[in-house]
Amino acid sequence: MTTDDFYAIAPSARASWRLVILMGRNARTYKFALGDALLQRASQGHTEIPLRDLAAPYAMAILERQAPQAPGSEAGLGATDFLTVAAQESAESRRLGRPTDRLLDAAERSMPGMVMEKFHNHGGSPVPHSFYEVVGRGRHRTVRLSSALGRVARSYEREGLRTELDARWSIVESSFATGIGRSLLKEGVHVDRDTLYITERHRRRPVTGVAGAVAGFQHGRCHICDESLDGDRPAVDHVFPHALMRRYAGVNGWHGPDLDSLWNLAVAHAKCNGEKSDRMPTPAELIRLARRNEAIMRSPERLHTTLRLTLKNAIPGRRISDWRTFLREVGKACA
Numbered sequence: 475m476t477t478d479d480f481y482a483i484a485p486s487a488r489a490s491w492r493l494v495i496l497m498g499r500n501a502r503t504y505k506f507a508l509g510d511a512l513l514q515r516a517s518q519g520h521t522e523i524p525l526r527d528l529a530a531p532y533a534m535a536i537l538e539r540q541a542p543q544a545p546g547s548e549a550g551l552g553a554t555d556f557l558t559v560a561a562q563e564s565a566e567s568r569r570l571g572r573p574t575d576r577l578l579d580a581a582e583r584s585m586p587g588m589v590m591e592k593f594h595n596h597g598g599s600p601v602p603h604s605f606y607e608v609v610g611r612g613r614h615r616t617v618r619l620s621s622a623l624g625r626v627a628r629s630y631e632r633e634g635l636r637t638e639l640d641a642r643w644s645i646v647e648s649s650f651a652t653g654i655g656r657s658l659l660k661e662g663v664h665v666d667r668d669t670l671y672i673t674e675r676h677r678r679r680p681v682t683g684v685a686g687a688v689a690g691f692q693h694g695r696c697h698i699c700d701e702s703l704d705g706d707r708p709a710v711d712h713v714f715p716h717a718l719m720r721r722y723a724g725v726n727g728w729h730g731p732d733l734d735s736l737w738n739l740a741v742a743h744a745k746c747n748g749e750k751s752d753r754m755p756t757p758a759e760l761i762r763l764a765r766r767n768e769a770i771m772r773s774p775e776r777l778h779t780t781l782r783l784t785l786k787n788a789i790p791g792r793r794i795s796d797w798r799t800f801l802r803e804v805g806k807a808c809a
């Protein structure tokens with residue numbers, strides 16, 4: 475699956491947004507802070523604002539996410555200056571509930587080179603929709619917010635995209651947490667069965683809810699009925715019912731892969747999930763699950779790793795490389 479396939483399933487400004495936020499590479503997390511600020515301003519009905527008006531929610535979003543990360547070479551133009559100032563102005567800005575003038579100056583100066591020029595890039599080319607344009611120079615720069623951003627921001631009022639952004643941010647941020655070596659990052663994540671939270675495999679520390687982390691890869695649609703999840707508090711469905719593991723727990727044991735793992739957990743309306751109960755998935759649901767898992771495999775870290783390891787290890791002696799084959803094999807194990 476290419477990212478074009480992801481877009482083609484539901485071509486819309488929201489799909490472009492998800493390419494940027496959920497599937498873009500993130501050496502650092504500024505993209506999420508900018509996304510957050512853009513949604514905030516566009517949802518207030520703005521269509522053209524001074525760069526400084528965008529810099530305020532951007533800077534606060536970074537401060538709210540705890541300590542600004544240490545400057546690194548990959549952080550981009552202006553990052554060192556911005557992060558140094560952010561660290562120095564953090565306490566005072568928090569006290570005020572808004573960025574200090576000095577922090578605002580630093581954010582305004584650094585944003586274009588640090589994050590705004592690259593925001594729309596995905597895999598070397600721009601996503602199909604543009605969400606803003608920076609016009610003017612120096613202190614007179616303004617940001618024109620596009621109609622595509624307006625459409626996305628109206629979805630934002632229903633909270634779904636905001637939840638997805640937060641979840642991805644948490645996952646990326648936990649990857650940067652101190653004390654985690656590169657080797658541990660290769661081990662993916664674990665889902666806590668009781669809380670349905672994604673946790674770090676080793677520290678068992680909750681990172682984010684499964685629903686927030688995967689809904690966007692399903693285009694915000696219910697896995698069971700394929701309608702929008704908007705306006706409903708979603709449930710997490712075991713696509714192959716968890717009861718299978720109990721049913722087979724007797725004589726020969728369950729030989730399939732772990733059904734409490736990310737590959738088998740999809741987001742659905744609570745009502746659809748309740749009606750489905752312990753039945754087996756339909757062919758249409760399996761196609762949607764395969765596509766969803768392919769989409770997650772396109773995201774850069776941790777969730778991707780988790781699914782890659784599932785494909786590699788779940789069925790001993792078989793080298794399976796695609797999700798449709800994998801799901802067919804699991805279906806056979808249940809027959």
Ligand SMILES: [Zn+2]
Nearest residue numbers: 696699743746
């Ligand atoms: Zn549904």
